[in-house]
Amino acid sequence: MTGCTEDDPPPPSPSPTPSATATPTPQPQAAPLDVTIADAAGRLPRAARKIATARVESTVGGYLEGAFLGDFPRTRYADAWTHFTPAATRLARRDLGLLTHADRGARIASVVPVRQEVRVRALAPRRKMIGGTARVRLVLRVTDVDGAVQRVRIAGRLLLTRAPDRTFRIFGYDLERSSGPLRAPAAPGGDA
Numbered sequence: 288m289t290g291c292t293e294d295d296p297p298p299p300s301p302s303p304t305p306s307a308t309a310t311p312t313p314q315p316q317a318a319p320l321d322v323t324i325a326d327a328a329g330r331l332p333r334a335a336r337k338i339a340t341a342r343v344e345s346t347v348g349g350y351l352e353g354a355f356l357g358d359f360p361r362t363r364y365a366d367a368w369t370h371f372t373p374a375a376t377r378l379a380r381r382d383l384g385l386l387t388h389a390d391r392g393a394r395i396a397s398v399v400p401v402r403q404e405v406r407v408r409a410l411a412p413r414r415k416m417i418g419g420t421a422r423v424r425l426v427l428r429v430t431d432v433d434g435a436v437q438r439v440r441i442a443g444r445l446l447l448t449r450a451p452d453r454t455f456r457i458f459g460y461d462l463e464r465s466s467g468p469l470r471a472p473a474a475p476g477g478d479a
Contacts, residue, residue: 335411343407346447346455355425370456438466444460
């Protein structure tokens with residue numbers, strides 16, 4: 288026969304059960320802008336190719352940053368046209384909803400580029416790039432202020448010409464934009 292005495296330690300208290308907590312979805316890391324001169328009409332030596340790549344990266348990257356990336360929410364997109372010719376700027380302002388986030392920028396909380404790929408077909412008649420076609424593939428993770436997350440894809444062509452200061456300017460475009468939800472926001476007070 289056994290019994291409890293004052294010298295026996297008290298039984299251990301039950302351990303608390305872990306509560307179910309929602310773990311936030313990790314934000315993907317921003318993909319860098321990847322610009323490559325895929326081929327050239329004409330001969331483009333290695334040194335000239337390197338210079339041309341940097342100049343295309345500045346032009347196309349500047350446009351993408353001003354149009355689709357950067358700080359949000361926002362409603363101004365003037366920086367998107369810095370790298371356009373004057374005639375292309377006039378046309379582009381008519382296509383704001385296609386060429387920028389202007390149609391929804393006030394509702395966007397953040398944008399993370401998941402893919403930024405530019406492949407260039409250069410026009411190089413005298414061993415220097417004087418223009419070309421930049422094929423753009425941009426995939427963005429867009430989070431709205433209400434928490435909804437969408438995957439937005441922008442794909443198509445930007446037509447480039449060399450300006451007198453040797454930078455490139457966008458003189459034409461043929462882009463398509465599509466989007467679809469990644470996940471809907473959690474219902475208030477509901478389980479995550």
